[in-house]
Amino acid sequence: MRSVRKAAVWLFLAVERVLTAQIPLLPHYHEESLDSYSHFERNPRQWDLDEPHAVNATANLVFETVNSLLQHWANTRYRIGHTIVPGIVPVGTILYHGALxxxxIPTTPDWVAMEPEHSMVFCSGSVETGCWHVTFAVTRPMKVLYFDGSSAANIPEGTMDTQDLVAWSEMRPEWVDNxxxxxxxxxxxxxxxxVNGLVRMEVNFEIMICNFTSHMEVVSFSNLDSPRLKIDNITDLPDDPNTAHHAFEIMHSTSWRENYP
Structure with a gap:
């Protein structure tokens, strides 16, 4: 039994070595790749891990971009995005919309949020009537594009560039608020x-939905107290304690996606 296990371990190590060896596109690549592999084994100092990146190296930036997708803090720190990622929102995903x-149900393209606290900011209604908040469930796989960075931040520093290129084939900083x-x-x-949705990051993540009836169905319409978050100074707290609590929950919900997991 021990010999069988030992043989299995050696087979695993052999397969691992084959799978991790690079095969260059050269004639007689098999012999050359084996010679190169054994050379590194004989000379481990050939890999100088203390040597800094070349000035124009980009591999580390590509790796960091992939590692930071859909993470709030990383895309806040490096807010000018440059990556467009196709994705699919799976069936059963719950999304939220603050009805105006x-x-x-919106009949034209509009926004949904991934957290209810975020979408409630956009509920519109008087204090007397309250506002309407819609919960949707995705009913079939929905293709989306994700723009990284702070891609819903309307600032003229390049956060909208990748969207401009898709929409208009050129960057239009003068349309940053359009x-x-x-x-x-x-x-x-x-x-x-x-593609039925475009994912961006505002204070939290949102999706621009192109057609609200093709991939989603209504779970509920809720009549809520109208949020009263319009204050003169963003550093001031609202006088109403319920509104102050609501403002805190909005900011707290953003922390759920700060980093992975």
């Missing part, structure tokens, strides 16, 4: 290519 006018035109043109491009 009554319990109605969100209505941006979502219309992004969805025009998206629907032609089978």
């Amino acid at each position: 006018s009554g319990p109605h 969100e209505e035109q941006r979502i219309q043109d992004l969805c025009k491009w998206g629907l032609k290519n089978g």
Whole structure:
């Protein structure tokens, strides 16, 4: 039994060595790759881990980008994104929308949030009538594009560049606040290519939805107290304790996606 286990271990190590060896695209690559591999084994100092990156090296930046996708803090620190990632929102995902006018499903492209606290900021209604908050469930796999960085931050520093290139084939910093035109043109491009959502990061993550009935169904319409978060100075706390608590929950919800996991 021990000999069988020993043989299995040696077989595993042999397979690992084969799988991790690089095979260059050269004639007689087999012999050369084995010679190169044994050379590094004989000369471990050939790999100088203390040597800094070359000035124009990009491998570390590519690795950090991949490692930081959909993480709030990393994309806050490096807010100018440069990566466009295709993805799929799986069936059963719950998304939230702060309705602007009554319990109605949007008939034009609009935004949903991944956290209810975030979407409640956009509920619109008087103090007397309250506001409507919609919960959706994804009913079939929904193709999306994710723009990394602080891609929903409307600042003229390049945070919108990748979206501009998709929507208009050029960067338009003078349109940084033209969100209505941006979502219309992004969805025009998206629907032609089978994409129904565009993922961005604001204070939390959001999805621009191009068609609210093609991949989602309503779970509930909730009539809530209208949030009263409009204050003169962002450093001041609201007078109403319930609103102050709501403001805290919005900021607290952003911390859930600060880092992975």
